[in-house]
Amino acid sequence: MNASRLLLAKPWIWSFAATAIVWLVTILFTGGASSLGLSQAALTFAAFSVIVGIGQMFVITLGPGNIDLSVPSTMTLSGTLALKLMDVQDGMILFGLALSVLIGFLVGIGNYALIKLLRIPPIIATLSMSFVVQSTAIWSNRGLRIKPPQSLAEFTTSSLGGIPNIALVALALSLIAWVLLEKSIYGRWISAIGQSTFAARMTGIPVDGTRFVTYILCAVLASVAGYLLASFSGGAALNMGAEYLLMSIAVVVIGGTAVAGGNSNIPGIWGASLFMFLVVSMLNTYGFGAGFRLILTGLIIIAVILLAGGRQSAR
């Protein structure tokens, strides 16, 4: 009784409940035939949303107005340049990863420089930054589609004990993020800043430094996700990050992180990512066309928000 009440009070429980329902409905339609395949696909694709979503969550936790719109272009640039550097050689895999982390660093620094030095609202600063990053990606992406190195492609598409490797990577990153958020002083700081920047500054929290690190963290996670996604899908494409703009925001918010900042949770991101993928595949299984699929996806998002949201004032 007490335990269930404790569980119901967790904001992330709703996204998991919704996920379980959608999973069951899909499995019912196929008669249980594809349950393993569906679960594996869900874990794989959710993993990309999780990695991007964690970064976005840290940024959103910083408080109202904080959001990173440069995520899709960072993913594209990182995937493009990393594959170019690796040039199908297995020996270059780590260098490729290092390059994409470096790109994340640079984009993050650029984002925060615009926000801080020009005092531009983050939404516009990261938007302008994303234009520049996207241009760089277009410029460098000319010519042929470069394949990822053999062993990297194998790693990203295979699984360990039934769980896709990508999902394991995302799990490891989530654990690190959880420790950062719940156990480290940094996590306390970003929550404090999100709740009241003024109060945080008064208590001597290095507000600027914390925000700076957070924007870098978000960009680095986005570029790592881009690196993995490009390797997984057999090459980088210019529009490969596009759907992750709305996705990264949606998973954070459906997962129960307060949009007003100051309160975040990582399990919710997993629930929401799995949910978003499963909704689309459920609608696919039921044979809906693209139009109806979009409409139903939207209505389901709103329904989940109506059910789960609005408990605390979050505007």
Add this chain to the structure above:
Amino acid sequence: MKLSSATVRLIIPAASLALLLVAVFYMQPRAMSYTGLNLLFNLAVPIALATIAQMLIMAVNDLDLSMGTFVSFCACVAATFLQTSPAIGILIFLGAIAVYAAIGVVIHVRELPSIVVTLGMSFVWGGLAVLLLPSPGGVAPGWVRWLMTAKPPVVPVAIVASILIAAITHFVVMRSSFGVAIRGVGGNHRSVERAGWSVIRLRAATYALAGVFAVLSGVALVGLTTSADANIALRYTLLSIAGVILGGGEFVGGKVSPIGAVIGALTLTLAGSFLSFMRISPDWQIGAQGAILVVVLALRLALNRLETREKTR
């Protein structure tokens, strides 16, 4: 001479627009003609209308992430139903505006974050647009086409329309008591409530009005492009937000400026033309647009600093 802070707010966007215009004229003197101006600002009308719609939503401290898909949807309706059976087309538009009002009510009653609700709605509008026009097509209604390609004497239609939009919305948002109440909701909704206004009705009305402008934006867009497709205006979401900010608006506090928003939309449109005159390689066009955005905002910061220095002196 004493300037009100609202005027100072307008000087920066106006100055950056003028600067950009001078740069364009310098590079391409032939643009300094009736036809040239018409070409330069042609696409500004739908962008300006969408920016005004976004500005209304931002005036009540919300943000509409579905603007682009909604304008696309309206363009699709305009190119299909409004052309073949105008009555049904108008009914659909009225329904869509009612949905906007309903979104406002839901956001207010359940205290939901507007970003998420409109994010969900963006899927819905996108889906409806795909259902209407699975592939690009449709035909613009004759009267819309006539209106958008009209050639009034002396001043091109795009500029006449922009001035009209700015004047009308300035009157509604800045001068009428309804407008004051809307901005009051953004500034301090409790005090608006205590003054006897119903905040929920105000929010519904604001969203409905934003819906009206977004519908007009879609219709105007189809008048220019003659046909529509489901993705025709996706970039309007970000363009409209950028336009409001460029025009001196802010995300919170009900600080918006309709004239500024229209100027912001004109600046963004002109930036595109400017880049093609500069013969920048298409690879870098988007990047240069971002750079222009940054430069204008940097200018604004510099001028704001000057303003505060004046005040402290």
